[in-house]
Amino acid sequence: MPTKITMTVNGQSVTKDVDARTLLVHFLRDNLQLTGTHVGCDTSNCGACTILVDGHAVKSCTMLAVQADGSEVTTIEGLSQNGEMHPLQEGFREEHGLQCGFCTPGMIMAAVDLLDRNPDPSEQEIREGLEGNFCRCTGYHNIVRSIQYAAKKINEPKKAVAS
Amino acid sequence: MHLKGSHQFNAPAHQIFKMLMDADTLARITPGVSELEETGPDTYKAIANVKMGPVSGSFSGQLEVAEKQEPESFVLKIQQNSKIGNVAADVKIDLEETGAETTTLSFDGKARLSGLLARTGQRVLSGVANTLSKQFFKALEEELENPAHQPA
Amino acid sequence: MTNYIGKAVKRVEDKRFLTGKGRYTDDIVLPGMLYAYIVRSPYAHAKINNIDTSRAENMDGVVKIYTGKDIAESGINGIPTGWQVNFKNGDTMKEPPHPLLVADKARYMGDGVAVVIAESREEARDAADEIDIDWEELPAVANAKKATEDGAPLVHDEAPNNKCFDWELGNPKEEVDKAMKQAHHITTLEFTNQRVIPNAMETRAAIGQYEEATGKYTLYTTSQNPHLTRLLLCAFVLGIPEHRVRVVAPDVGGGFGSKIFHYAEEALMIWCSERLKRPVKWTSDRSEAFMTDAHGRDHISKAEMGFDKEGNVLALRVKTHANLGAYLSTFAPCVPTWLHGTLLQGLYVTPKINVDVTGVFTNTVMVDAYRGAGRPEATYLLERLMDTAALEMDMDPAELRLKNFIPPFDGVEQPGYQTQVALQYDSGNYHAVLKRALEMVGYEKFRKEQAQARKEGKLLGIGFSTYIEACGIAPSAVVGALGARAGLYEVGQVRVQPTGKVSVFTGAHSHGQGHETTFAQVVADRLGIPLDDVEIIHGDSDSVAFGMGTYGSRSLAVGGSAIVKSLDKIIEKGAKIAAHKLEAAEEDLEFAEGKWTVKGTDKSIAFGDVALTAYVPHDYPEGVEPGMDFSSFYDPANFTYPYGAHVAIVEVDKDTGYTKLKRFIAVDDVGNVINPMIVDGQIHGGLAQGIGQALFExxxxxxxxxxxxxxxxxxxxxxxxxxxxxxxDRTVTPCPHNPLGVKGAGEAGCIGSTPAVVNAVMDALRPFGIKKDLEMPLTPERVWRHMQG
Structure with missing residues (x-):
């Protein structure tokens, strides 16, 4: 029995009929063609499907589409503003934080949330913050550097204003 | 997976044995079992619903009582199939009278799992088996105390 | 700026991945596409008495259900293997059929039995649940050594004792036995190099598309080598015309070996789509990936190393049972033999070596190449022996290695090093990598800290590993003689567009390695043009002429060299056009910085003008064809031999057995480096996988x-x-036999790291005395039990 749901995805309002059992990740990929959000497992461990729901990182395979009714959703496709890369996107490029790119969208979205909660994390805090996201390519070394790069970039203008 | 355990009951062995041979009682006290139908001498068709951690499934299959030695022991042969995998088990059940009105029931056997059940359930299953056997013993105990007990 | 080689150029492919615009196989939706779900055996070994699909067929959305019987009746072949390794007595290896879906019995848990095709993924899955299969379970065996014992369950009736082949390499056994008898000390280890699961983050997927009107087939697949898949699919499995088959491997989310092979699902999707006249997509879920992706390693070995009184290695004797799984995957027979036995010289001058390998069928999913493929197993064996021997002989493990290393040679002035196990190493200075690693560790200081820590009851340990690998796979004539059923050259086509922009087509697929950047650096440098003017195209058999794909750290050494060959042809032709335009003799020209200049003058013509002339040949040299487009096949003269030294420092928690990896130092020599940022990234990833095997997986x-x-x-x-x-860190010893001097970096980290970690844990546990060896992975429970005695 399809249910009508409405949510804001990357700033745009969408209304669709979905099956009650449709997972949010499949809704994004299949109904909205937002294939930047990936499915890497079926046990909610890998984090490849991480997105932001109302500003918080959520594994979109752990949520039904109907549960996101009325929410504000941000996926990797909606992260850059006015054609300019988000500091995390820039950091991943500058520090070679990605190889095959499959875990990258989830990794970046998890990192957005991480930096939101802790704008100046230590290496250990970054590593712990990424516990729910697997990467098989990078050994995480450069992912940590990428997030440090972004933290620095985000904090610099704030520090400049403060001083 | 190895299944092993024991429990002491305040009842003579023959009383317990009789109860365990009664399909209605068994269906009542075995956790998860929703249907137990006698299909022949000492063979039953069973339907059970079990939920364990990440794995839950509806099982159906056969139950057989073999090597009956009243009132000391018997072997329970279980073959249960489900969409999430199958279970095959042979469990020996021993009843030993440890006093005038006390009997120790012990079981020892092996369950073999396949499919999703083996792949993702194994880790949590021995815990589940423990819980289920505890529930079973508790229900049997209540049944012994109040043989006329019927579910509401 | 045209100086790109050696620079950490940021990757050109990153933008699409960072903005969610990567295009992986499962992202592709074709008009009218159907979805497949494969019903798999829940048993490792079981006969199929009956399959009842009647209920499933009537369910919503179901289009068709095929079973193994339908496959058998269609008369197609099964999945072939690409390598033949015979028995010692000359008998042909056992090569039982590997059907796309099994009809009679399943031989591993996950063996495909039926495929449900429906209008949606969910409907296909729902219907699969309603298929009733009457199974008759049979005894099964997973352990390779047990499988060879008399009375063990037989995976295939035609392979007695489950033996696929037995194989031997090196010096005759008697010579090795004799050398062992003279040994002052023999170190013996018996262990399992455990089976690991590759776990690329993108699971496998395949879309088959048959267009009736054109008779054209397209396969979109998660592959490391689309051309090889096409070849196997057409010539061996389905017998469909290769020129009408297009195989596309779009963006691929990691492979690590597991996506080299041609899998049943690829052929199955084409087969289904041909019958249903609609595209059909299958996407593996993670559970399915665990069951059906080819696994790696799984060797059971006994290894003995004999030493004289001074610690010089005299001989090495190895007996290995290699698990191949239930069927032979594409490279399965060569991994435990020609990629394992040939590396047992390691970096040492060991004068006598004998290795004996039995390839074994078991009721498990196929085992094939996984990052390193055979070489990690060889390295693990040698390096565990070295550290254990040092401990037993009360010598320093670093010194024992330095004492036994092959002396430096550059492969140009000094000849290559001929091993006892068939290979000839190209160039190396093995002492240099270990010495640099010791320097980075601060070895003497560490040993003092360790002594102090031990006094305080802390379990601090250091472990070493040095390795060599045979990469740049591979000289075709050599591998042909060793049983390969394909050539292992690579193809590189360079098409200069009329405006001087350059399209490069390579058969080496990129799935994380950054070919689109590294290869562009090589091309831009050689032609003296901006990096932006170069586009690297890979992964589509309709665009790229041919190719053998990406594995064995071969892309740059073999694929890059093929591109260089084409670049040379471009420059040679360009010189003819330039000479004509400049009215000078060809030999008076020099090509640099993107232009041809008449030597000693300021007369020159730019690359772009020459390109335009080639396509607008109004004023053109006689006898020269218009256009500028060259394709080359490069077949390497030898393997390349990267090497390195890895050191791990761990602390083991006395109470819990938990191993904390405190430091990991790696010094690798991968030859010349085009993009150090990308090479570092490759090393990092390899280290994580190797460490994963040691501690977790x-x-x-x-x-x-x-x-x-x-x-x-x-x-x-x-x-x-x-x-x-x-x-x-790294040292640089160029490869003497390819134009770029590169050796390959993809597998190095994974090959060297595993034994270093295990050795470090064993060193940490030294206060508990030398006890039984520990089996990987070194989980806290295992280590804790070990400490309890």
Whole structure:
């Protein structure tokens, strides 16, 4: 029995009929063609499907589409503003934080949330913050550097204003 | 997976044995079992619903009582199939009278799992088996105390 | 600026991945596409008495259900293997059929039995649940050594004792036995190099598309080598015309070996689509990936190394049972033989070596190449022996290695080093990498700290590993003689567009390695043009002439060299056009900085003008064809031999057995480096996988050959907080036999790291005395039990 749901995805309002059992990740990929959000497992461990729901990182395979009714959703496709890369996107490029790119969208979205909660994390805090996201390519070394790069970039203008 | 355990009951062995041979009682006290139908001498068709951690499934299959030695022991042969995998088990059940009105029931056997059940359930299953056997013993105990007990 | 080689150029492919615009196979939706779900055996070994699909067929959305019987009746072949390794007595290896879906019996848990095709993924899955199969379970075996014992369950009736082949390499056994008799000390280890599961983050997927009107087939697939898949699909499995088959491997989310092979699902999707006249997509879920992706390693070995009184190695004797799984995957027979036995010289001058390998069928999923493929197993064996021998002989493990290293040679002035196990190493200075690693560790200082820590009851340990690998796979004539059924050259086509922009077509697929950047650096440098003017195209058999794909750290050494060959042809032709335009003799010209200049003058013509002239040949040299487009096949003269030294420092918690990896130092020599940032990234990733095997990972089978840790809740993947930041450096010894002087970097980290970690844990446990060896993975429980005695 399809249910009508409405949510804001990357700033745009969408209304669709979905099956009650449709997972949010499949809704994004299949109904909205937002294939930047990936499915890497079926046990909610890998984090490849991480997105932001109302500003918080959520594994979109752990949520039904109907549960996101009325929410504000941000996926990797909606992260850059006015054609300019988000500091995390820039950091991943500058520090070679990605190889095959499959875990990258989830990794970046998890990192957005991480930096939101802790704008100046230590290496250990970054590593712990990424516990729910697997990467098989990078050994995480450069992912940590990428997030440090972004933290620095985000904090610099704030520090400049403060001083 | 190895299944092993024991429990002491305040009842003579023959009383317990009789109860365990009664399909209605068994269906009542075995956790998860929703249907137990006698299909022949000492063979039953069973339907059970079990939920364990990440794995839950509806099982159906056969139950057989073999090597009956009243009132000391018997072997329970279980073959249960489900969409999430199958279970095959042979469990020996021993009843030993440890006093005038006390009997120790012990079981020892092996369950073999396949499919999703083996792949993702194994880790949590021995815990589940423990819980289920505890529930079973508790229900049997209540049944012994109040043989006329019927579910509401 | 045209100086790109050696620079950490940021990757050109990153933008699409960072903005969610990567295009992976499962992202592709074709008009009218159907979805397939494969019904798989829940048993490791079972006869199929009956399959009843009647209920499933009537369910919503179901279009068709095919079973193994339908496949058998269609008369197609099964999946072939690409390598033949015969028995010692000359008998042909056992090569039982590997059908796309089995009709009579399943031989591993996950063997495909039926395929449901429906209008949606969910409907296909729902219907699959309603298929009733009458199974008759048979005894099963997962352990390779047990499988060879008399009375063990037989995976294939035609392979007695489950033996696929037995194989031997090196010096005659008698010579090795004799050398062993003269040994002052013999170190013996018996261990399992456990089975690991590759776990590329993107699961496998395949879309088959048959267009009736054109008779054209297209396969979109998660492959490391689309051309090889096409060849096997057409010539061996389906017998369909290769020129009407297009295989596309779009963006691929990691492979690590597991996506080299041609899998049944690829052929199955084409087969289904041909019948249904609609595209059909199959996407593996993670549970399915655990069961059906080819696994890696799984060797059971006994290894003995004999030493004289001074610690010089006299001889090495190795006996290995290699698990091949239930069927032969594409490279399966060569991994435990020609990629394992040939590396047992290591970096040492060992004068006598004999290795004996039995390839064994078991009721498990196929085992094939996984990052390193055979070479990690060889390295693990040698390096565990070295550290154990040092301990037993009371010598320093670093010194023992330095004492036994092959002396430096550059492969130009000094000849290559001929090993006892068939290979000839190209060039190397093995002392240099270990010495640099010791320097980075601060070895003497560390030993003092360790002594102090031990006094305080802390279990601090250091472990070494040095390795060599044979990469740049491979000289075709050599591998042909060794049983390969394909050539292992690579193809590189360079098409200069009329405006001087350059399209490069390579058969080496990129799935994380950054070919689109590294290859562009090579091309831009050689032609003296901006990097932006170069586009690297790969992964589509309709665009790229041919190719053998990406594996064995071969892309740059073989694929890059093929491109260089084409670049040379471009420059040679360009010189003819330039000479004509400049009215000078060809030999008076020099090509640099993107232009041809008449030597000693300021007369020159730019690359772009020459390109335009080639396509607008109004004023043109006689006898020269218009256009500028060259394709080259490069077949390497030899393997390349990267090497390195890795050092791990660990602290083991006395109470819990938990191993904390405190530092990891890696010094690798991968020859010349085009993009150091990308090479470092390759090393990092390899290290994580090698460390993963040492500490966390391992497929577990129960006695019924059921995989019991087939999910991320049960199989431990290395996570960010399990690993330290890596300390890496390199030395550079160019490869003497390819134009770029490169050796390959993809597998190095994974080959060297595993034994270093295990050696470090054993060193940490030294206060508990030398005890039984520890088996990987070194989980806290195992280490704790070991400490309890």
């Amino acid at each position: 391992g497929a577990m089978y129960d006695e019924d050959a059921q995989l019991i840790n087939g999910s991320y809740m049960d199989y431990t993947m290395p996570r960010a907080d399990d690993l330290p930041s890596f300390e890496i």
